[in-house]
Amino acid sequence: MSLKHALLDLLDAEPMSGYELDQILDETFGYPWTAPHSQIYPALRQMEQDDWIAAQVKHTGERERREYRILDPGRRELERWAGEPVPYVGIRDIAHLKASMMDMLSLDQCEAIFVAHRDHHQQRLRIWNRRIEAVESGSSELLQARLANRPADEHPKLIAFKLCGYEGSAMRARTEIEWAEHGLATVASLRQAEAHGEPGRARPRSGLVASDEPAGRPRLRPAGYLTRMHRAAVLYAVVDLGVLIAGVSAGRDVSRRRPIR
Numbered sequence: 001m002s003l004k005h006a007l008l009d010l011l012d013a014e015p016m017s018g019y020e021l022d023q024i025l026d027e028t029f030g031y032p033w034t035a036p037h038s039q040i041y042p043a044l045r046q047m048e049q050d051d052w053i054a055a056q057v058k059h060t061g062e063r064e065r066r067e068y069r070i071l072d073p074g075r076r077e078l079e080r081w082a083g084e085p086v087p088y089v090g091i092r093d094i095a096h097l098k099a100s101m102m103d104m105l106s107l108d109q110c111e112a113i114f115v116a117h118r119d120h121h122q123q124r125l126r127i128w129n130r131r132i133e134a135v136e137s138g139s140s141e142l143l144q145a146r147l148a149n150r151p152a153d154e155h156p157k158l159i160a161f162k163l164c165g166y167e168g169s170a171m172r173a174r175t176e177i178e179w180a181e182h183g184l185a186t187v188a189s190l191r192q193a194e195a196h197g198e199p200g201r202a203r204p205r206s207g208l209v210a211s212d213e214p215a216g217r218p219r220l221r222p223a224g225y226l227t228r229m230h231r232a233a234v235l236y237a238v239v240d241l242g243v244l245i246a247g248v249s250a251g252r253d254v255s256r257r258r259p260i261r
Contacts, residue, residue: 003043004052006033008070008078011053014145015069018044024142030131032165044068052077095176099183111187118180125173131166135159 010021010031018041025035035043047053052074055066070078095117102110134140143162147155 002081003033003035003039004047005078005081006031006035007040007043007047008052008074010142011068011070012075012078012146013142013149015056015067017065017067019065021068028127030127030166032169047074050074107187107191111184114180114183114187118177118184121173121176121180125170125177128166128170128173132163132170135162135166 006025007021010016010024016024021044022037022040023029024031025033025040027034044053044055048055048068050073051071053068053070055068058065058067095113098113102113105113131140135143138144143159146158146162150158
């Protein structure tokens with residue numbers, strides 16, 4: 001998503017000043033896109049030159065402010081962009097990359113990183129939940145502005161997809177919190193192993209089981225590690241064993257059995 005399209009989306013709701021746009025694109029507001037003040041105004045100037053938006057100077061006492069509104073070419077550009085496939089890019093996850101390097105750190109350092117990650121995403125989750133509550137209750141001023149510009153029969157669709165976007169962000173935050181808690185449990189298990197004089201082997205902990213690896217460094221896997229494929233393989237094996245026993249009992253040729261997948 002580009003900053004210009006985020007700005008077009010906001011101006012599609014109602015005309016706004018640069019200051020108002022800056023407030024919404026702040027991380028604490030809970031909009032799906034954030035941007036610093038230094039990027040917003042150059043983008044607005046460029047969109048004016050492209051005839052996507054127009055600005056009107058308004059005076060409040062001695063103060064002057066520019067209020068921006070979306071134009072038809074800008075709305076067409078927004079609709080075009082909204083219909084494009086998402087341009088997925090390669091993963092660049094700093095937190096997970098750092099986690100893979102934590103063997104170089106002390107356990108205290110590892111713990112501090114996981115705590116900071118958990119706290120950050122807990123804060124983000126609170127923000128997303130507030131946005132969801134505002135949409136569901138109808139108290140969101142931004143949503144009210146959007147609804148005022150749409151026919152009544154389009155309101156359910158608009159509300160449903162606004163909620164879908166915010167709920168996706170909330171789900172992502174919950175996943176990151178769960179991963180941070182998993183990291184803290186890993187640190188705790190390593191501390192426990194050290195306390196028992198076994199620094200090379202992490203002991204099983206609640207919700208996780210240890211599996212031996214050839215290199216002597218056990219990998220900690222979730223207790224429900226068996227995937228659907230593994231469970232299916234076990235099920236096929238049990239069924240085939242039953243067929244084999246039944247076939248032997250009946251004197252049939254059971255040499256051609258279904259392979260385990």
